[in-house]
Amino acid sequence: MIKFLSLRDILDILIIAFLIYRILLLLMDTRAMQLVKGLLLLALVSVFARTLRFEALSWILGKFLGVLFIAIPIVFQPELRRMLEEIGKGSLWRRAISREKAQSLADEVLRALLYLQSQKIGALIVLQRSTGLKDVWQSAVKLDAEISQEVLVSIFWPGNPLHDGAVILDRERVIAASCFLPLSDNPDISRWLGTRHRAALGITEVSDAISLVVSEERGEVSFAIRGHLSRGLKENQLRQLLLHYFLSESEPTSLWERIREAFASFRSGGVKDDEMDR
Numbered sequence: 001m002i003k004f005l006s007l008r009d010i011l012d013i014l015i016i017a018f019l020i021y022r023i024l025l026l027l028m029d030t031r032a033m034q035l036v037k038g039l040l041l042l043a044l045v046s047v048f049a050r051t052l053r054f055e056a057l058s059w060i061l062g063k064f065l066g067v068l069f070i071a072i073p074i075v076f077q078p079e080l081r082r083m084l085e086e087i088g089k090g091s092l093w094r095r096a097i098s099r100e101k102a103q104s105l106a107d108e109v110l111r112a113l114l115y116l117q118s119q120k121i122g123a124l125i126v127l128q129r130s131t132g133l134k135d136v137w138q139s140a141v142k143l144d145a146e147i148s149q150e151v152l153v154s155i156f157w158p159g160n161p162l163h164d165g166a167v168i169l170d171r172e173r174v175i176a177a178s179c180f181l182p183l184s185d186n187p188d189i190s191r192w193l194g195t196r197h198r199a200a201l202g203i204t205e206v207s208d209a210i211s212l213v214v215s216e217e218r219g220e221v222s223f224a225i226r227g228h229l230s231r232g233l234k235e236n237q238l239r240q241l242l243l244h245y246f247l248s249e250s251e252p253t254s255l256w257e258r259i260r261e262a263f264a265s266f267r268s269g270g271v272k273d274d275e276m277d278r
């Protein structure tokens, strides 16, 4: 069998494997990833049904998959559009940041948060993930600055014209400040929390971003993800959370590790809402 494989075939297979891997990385942690898992499961059942010659099951699955292929582009139109935009931006090929760089970025943000907390200076930082937040930062003050404790602290310094609103970070850059975020109308939010916390929560309801808030009144740091707010984070928890974020943006340890993570999340029914709360 192997002797029929030419160098061209091997190259062909490697390119396809690479493309599938990068597309899966783009889809990781998005709503569309659940769909991919569902489709894989259906495809497996379909192969199983064909092998065992279960005519009725094969027929039903065949029809169902046919309908799904028409429905998917309609239902997942926003995700597909975003994915194509990402490919257009070069995300499929973009250089991953090194582990050391990820650690130093996490450290800079952590030191900024701890300093702001110690001085009781209100702040709101959004960590952008796969959902592009262009709609939010387009009308704000664009910065494209390197992430550092000094930059973050000075943005939120009282009196600075940029201190009102949120800062958005993406990978290695501070992309914008003074961003106005959508406010959450979740009725379960404590009535002691004002608009800064509602804005932090709001952006995580409409995207997969993570937000970090320093409360001016209580001097506590909270974080929000997928519409859930965790208050009073300790330094260690913050370090973990930031490392988790920047490392997920860095070079994956290995392809095998990524596959293992994907299977682990598949077995547990997807990523847990509070996974970063630990």
Ligand SMILES: Nc1ncnc2c1ncn2[C@@H]1O[C@H](COP(=O)(O)OP(=O)(O)OP(=O)(O)O)[C@@H](O)[C@H]1O
Pocket (backbone or CB within 6 Å): 122, 123, 124, 163, 164, 165, 166, 179, 180, 181, 182, 183, 192, 193, 194, 195, 196, 197, 198, 199, 214, 215, 216, 217, 218
């Ligand atoms: N939609 C929004 N998007 C981004 N930032 C916002 C938004 N709404 C309010 N903010 C920020 O929150 C600040 C007001 O915070 P407010 O005191 O109402 O909230 P809070 O949740 O009680 O926070 P704190 O505990 O820091 O007082 C504003 O000055 C502004 O910087």
